[in-house]
Amino acid sequence: xxxxxxxxxxxxxxxxxxxxxxxxxxxxxxxxxxxxxxxxxxxxxxxxxxxxxxxxxxxxxxxxxxxxxxxxxxxxxxxxxxxxxxxxxxxxxxxxxxxxxxxxxxxxxxxxxxxxxxxxxxxxxxxxxxxxxxxxxxxxxxxxxxxxxxxxxxxxxxxxxxxxxxxxxxxxxxxxxxxxxxxxxxxxxxxxxxxxxxxxxxxxxxxxxxxxxxxxxxxxxxxxxxxxxxxxxxxxxxxxxxxxxxxxxxxxxxxxxxxxxxxxxxxxxxxxxxxxxxxxxxxxxxxxxxxxxxxxxxxxxxxxxxxx
Amino acid sequence: xxxxxxxxxxxxxxxxxxxxxxxxxxxxxxxxxxxxxxxxxxxxxxxxxxxxxxxxxxxxxxxxxxxxxxxxxxxxxxxxxxxxxxxxxxxxxxxxxxxxxxxxxxxxxxxxxxxxxxxxxxxxxxxxxxxxxxxxxxxxxxxxxxxxxxxxxxxxxxxxxxxxxxxxxxxxxxxxxxxxxxxxxxxxxxxxxxxxxxxxxxxxxxxxxxxxxxxxxxxxxxxxxxxxxxxxxxxxxxxxxxxxxxxxxxxxxxxxxxxxxxxxxxxxxxxxxxxxxxxxxxxxxxxxxxxxxxxxxxxxxxxxxxxxxxxxxxxxxxxxxxxxxxxxxxxxxxxxxxxxxxxxxxxxxx
Numbered sequence: 001x002x003x004x005x006x007x008x009x010x011x012x013x014x015x016x017x018x019x020x021x022x023x024x025x026x027x028x029x030x031x032x033x034x035x036x037x038x039x040x041x042x043x044x045x046x047x048x049x050x051x052x053x054x055x056x057x058x059x060x061x062x063x064x065x066x067x068x069x070x071x072x073x074x075x076x077x078x079x080x081x082x083x084x085x086x087x088x089x090x091x092x093x094x095x096x097x098x099x100x101x102x103x104x105x106x107x108x109x110x111x112x113x114x115x116x117x118x119x120x121x122x123x124x125x126x127x128x129x130x131x132x133x134x135x136x137x138x139x140x141x142x143x144x145x146x147x148x149x150x151x152x153x154x155x156x157x158x159x160x161x162x163x164x165x166x167x168x169x170x171x172x173x174x175x176x177x178x179x180x181x182x183x184x185x186x187x188x189x190x191x192x193x194x195x196x197x198x199x200x201x202x203x204x205x206x207x208x209x210x211x212x213x214x215x216x217x218x219x220x221x222x223x224x225x226x227x228x229x230x231x232x233x234x235x236x237x238x239x240x241x242x243x244x245x246x247x248x249x250x251x252x253x254x255x256x257x258x259x260x261x262x263x264x265x266x267x268x269x270x271x272x273x274x275x276x277x278x279x280x281x282x283x284x285x286x287x288x289x290x291x292x293x294x295x296x297x298x299x300x301x302x303x304x305x306x307x308x
Numbered sequence: 309x310x311x312x313x314x315x316x317x318x319x320x321x322x323x324x325x326x327x328x329x330x331x332x333x334x335x336x337x338x339x340x341x342x343x344x345x346x347x348x349x350x351x352x353x354x355x356x357x358x359x360x361x362x363x364x365x366x367x368x369x370x371x372x373x374x375x376x377x378x379x380x381x382x383x384x385x386x387x388x389x390x391x392x393x394x395x396x397x398x399x400x401x402x403x404x405x406x407x408x409x410x411x412x413x414x415x416x417x418x419x420x421x422x423x424x425x426x427x428x429x430x431x432x433x434x435x436x437x438x439x440x441x442x443x444x445x446x447x448x449x450x451x452x453x454x455x456x457x458x459x460x461x462x463x464x465x466x467x468x469x470x471x472x473x474x475x476x477x478x479x480x481x482x483x484x485x486x487x488x489x490x491x492x493x494x495x496x497x498x499x500x501x502x503x504x505x506x507x508x509x510x511x512x513x514x515x516x517x518x519x520x521x522x523x524x525x526x527x528x529x530x531x532x533x534x535x536x537x538x539x540x541x542x543x544x545x546x547x548x549x550x551x552x553x554x555x556x557x558x559x560x561x562x563x564x565x566x567x568x569x570x571x572x573x574x575x576x577x578x579x580x581x582x583x584x585x586x587x588x589x590x591x592x593x594x595x596x597x598x599x600x601x602x603x604x605x606x607x608x609x610x611x612x613x614x615x616x617x618x619x620x621x622x623x624x625x626x627x628x629x630x631x632x633x634x635x636x637x638x639x640x641x642x643x644x645x646x647x648x649x650x651x652x653x654x655x656x657x658x
Contacts, residue, residue, distance in 0.1 A: 094556055112413040112635040113478060114484070126474045129637035133409055133558040136608040136633055151557050153639060155479025158570065168471045178472065180418035180429040183461060184452030188418065188431045283416040285431050298620075 016290040022179045025195040028116045028125065030081030030172035031098045031224045032057075037077050037198070042136050044202050047280055049210075050216055051219075056226030059299035061205060064213035072218035072238035074230075075201040079191045081103035081186070082150070082173040087163070092131065093117070095173060096147055105175075108145040109284040112208065114176035117154055119166030126165060128154040128173070175284065186279075188287040189225075193243025193278035195290045197296070200276070201241060217304045237270030239303055240294070241296065243278035249292035250277040250299050271303050302306030318555050321469040322481060325642045325649070328352065329483065330475040332491040336585075338389035338468035339406040339523040344422075345385040345494070349517055352498050364530040367517040369501065371656075372509030376418055380514045380542040380621075381500075381652055382528055382612040383493030384521030384547065386633050387486065389471035390445060392421065393614045395459065398506065401430070401450030403469055405445045407522030409634040412440055417636075419448060425462030430469075471636055481569065488638040490521065492628055492645055493548035499649035504656055513656040514542065521549075521612055525580075528612035536619050544587075544622045546655065547613030548648070551575050551605065551627035566629040569641040571601025572648040574626035580614035583624045585608050591624055591651075594658070598608055600650045601643075609633075626651060 024044075029037035038059045042051050051061035059077070062069045081104060085096040097105065112132030118125055133139045142149055152173060156162035178191035187261075198221055201264045205219050220238075222228065230238075237255070244251065255272040276296050279287040331352070337345035346367050354358060359369045362544040367385070371380075388407030395401055401421065405411070416434045419426040432446040448469060452458040475485040477523045497515045504513070518527030528547075535541045554564040574591055575581045588604050595602035613623035628644035 019554065020559075031333055090557070090558060108412065109416070112410070112632065113417075114637060127478055127484075129476065129478070129632070129639060131558050131639075132413065132635045132637070133556070134552045134631070134635075136552040136635040137554060137559055137564055138608070139560055141560065143628045149558070151657055153478060153482075153484070155477075157479075176419055180431055180472075181458065182429060182431070182449070184451035184453070185463040186451055241512060280416070280431075283434050285416045285418065287431070 015292045025179045026177045028174050030174040033172045034078045035117045041260040056229030057223040058226040059221040063210040063218040064216040066216035068237045069218035070215045072235045074220045074222050075197040075241045077221045078224040084171040091158050091162045093152040095150050111149040118172040121166040124166040126154050128152045161220050186287050186289045192286045194289050194291045197241040200296040203297045214307050221268040240273045246275045249277050250295045328493045333475045333485050336470045337542035339386035339626045342385040342466035342519045365519040366527050371506040372512045376511040378512035378542040380545045382516045384490045385517050388522050392467045395455050399454050399458045401448040403445045423467050428461045433617040447464035466514035484637045484639040486636050489550040493508035496648040528615040545613045545616040547611035547625040550630040551606045552633045553629035556631045570630050573627045575627045576604040587624045598654045601647050
């Protein structure tokens with residue numbers, strides 16, 4: 001049955017513009033500073049679809065007949081990140097992990113690579129680099145790369161110069177997002193699995209005719225920690241999208257398994273979570289296939305069009 | 309008004325320096341595959357500048373009256389990276405490491421394979437779970453499932469593999485990127501060349517842009533042997549290369565003390581060279597007289613000029629401070645490059 005569903009979905013699949021995905025996946029969106037991504041999602045939606053931002057930073061779009069949304073599909077935004085914990089007298093930044101329930105940013109992946117620093121001001125995004133010791137000078141490296149070893153250079157020569165550039169404690173740091181397009185139609189880079197889910201939800205919205213939906217539905221791009229603001233919404237059910245090391249392009253888990261926001265069993269017709277096939281989740285370079293993302297788009301549309 | 313004018317002039321020089329360096333950094337020249345860098349350099353030479361490419365691939369630019377106690381400047385065109393050693397049946401590429409670097413910095417990241425049909429994007433696979441010193445190189449995945457599919461993209465054994473390169477501007481004068489070692493040296497020579505009037509030179513001045521420094525100083529070796537055979541060895545050589553600096557919170561302070569942004573550096577002592585003190589003092593005095601910020605220090609690594617020392621040529625390596633050497637984020641200050649270019653110009657005009 002699963003194979004038949006996939007086959008049917010493939011026949012109807014929307015196509016995903018890989019260039020647009022690369023642009024979308026290159027937008028920095030560290031936990032707590034998701035605004036650039038929210039703006040990009042909102043800007044991509046058709047006229048008449050006006051999402052709003054709730055107290056938790058979630059982006060909500062409700063469409064269809066009725067006053068209250070009865071069902072929802074959720075995609076995560078907000079990437080694992082570091083935050084500035086202090087500034088050295090010579091202007092380099094010290095870091096700490098942003099507290100986070102989900103994925104963890106391994107520091108050995110950040111060392112020696114370019115980063116983006118989102119300063120304390122709303123508009124400030126700076127290029128930076130995570131230092132690495134020079135191989136020629138032969139300093140013994142720590143066995144485990146921890147927070148104490150990571151230093152970020154944003155070109156400041158003093159603490160005051162860094163502060164003048166809007167960098168201070170709490171400013172967010174993410175690896176510079178550079179996405180590679182490979183020959184088989186896949187895209188590879190940091191966090192592309194989660195980003196593909198967020199894009200799929202926006203693409204799904206574009207193909208929906210609100211007047212033809214059987215019920216009012218919510219499409220929600222959720223922030224880390226923002227879920228608690230959604231618990232009071234009393235949806236009949238909600239379906240989370242996420243990336244995972246599954247073998248099918250789009251894996252549909254039983255509804256009774258999990259739904260972090262609004263658990264609902266299959267017995268009331270709730271579809272299960274949808275997982276997008278993503279390779280390389282054990283390292284910094286994840287990989288997703290655009291054909292799979294198109295299938296996810298169709299799967300989301302199918303769920304939202306389902307009769308009650 | 310005068311200070312405003314001087315500031316504007318300084319800004320213009322920094323901008324010219326940045327643009328020159330960027331154009332050189334954003335081409336790829338993995339050791340033994342330096343062609344694109346050589347082409348870029350030839351395109352940057354002032355119109356009509358005489359130049360030749362020798363059998364080894366070194367680019368040689370000679371100015372001034374020939375045979376008159378020439379002075380030679382040597383920067384290297386190559387960078388560390390990988391080359392393809394096998395296109396496997398499953399479409400993945402086996403590679404060989406070119407030069408010394410921490411392998412983990414280039415594992416599990418995007419790369420470009422420079423094939424016959426242009427750059428092909430790929431990703432490097434993480435190595436096996438064994439200590440880094442036991443991992444030899446990386447596998448590259450292009451998203452091809454067969455040898456034929458990879459070949460259809462123009463990829464073949466011998467192609468260069470490097471990360472996509474961009475010169476990041478961290479501040480008006482601080483920049484970071486891959487292969488600043490030794491594109492900064494190349495840029496310094498180009499900037500000096502642009503400011504020299506060949507007709508006014510009192511001696512022959514040769515700027516060499518050599519190959520294969522990172523894999524054993526082989527371009528410089530070939531050049532030294534050829535000049536010796538032709539009886540054209542210079543009296544002095546200046547390797548123009550990195551001063552690996554300890555100006556970083558991740559380094560110890562025992563050697564390599566040269567701060568970014570405080571000028572050029574004479575690499576008085578390194579793994580291959582101990583420059584004669586009298587020559588070091590002579591260069592320091594010249595810089596002082598010309599108002600060029602310059603210091604002298606000890607660091608690690610070898611330099612191309614050392615290959616001329618065995619022929620009796622005096623070698624005084626000239627450099628600029630570099631942080632995070634041989635990494636994707638080598639970092640330097642453009643003011644140091646300006647100082648280095650000024651120093652080369654002053655030495656050439658002596």
